[in-house]
Amino acid sequence: xxxxxxxxxxxxxxxxxxxxxxxxxxxxxxxxxxxxxxxxxxxxxxxxxxxxx
Numbered sequence: 532x533x534x535x536x537x538x539x540x541x542x543x544x545x546x547x548x549x550x551x552x553x554x555x556x557x558x559x560x561x562x563x564x565x566x567x568x569x570x571x572x573x574x575x576x577x578x579x580x581x582x583x584x
Contacts, residue, residue: 543583
């Protein structure tokens with residue numbers, strides 16, 4: 532994933548994409564090839580950490 536999207540981070544079971552001024556929190560099922568978008572947050576909202584379960 533890092534080769535295709537250098538700004539991606541794995542946080543627990545969630546994958547976080549840093550796109551523009553937003554952070555997109557996703558859950559990826561590689562076997563089923565499904566990406567579920569959990570939340571779209573601004574950087575300040577992301578930094579609060581309330582999204583991280």
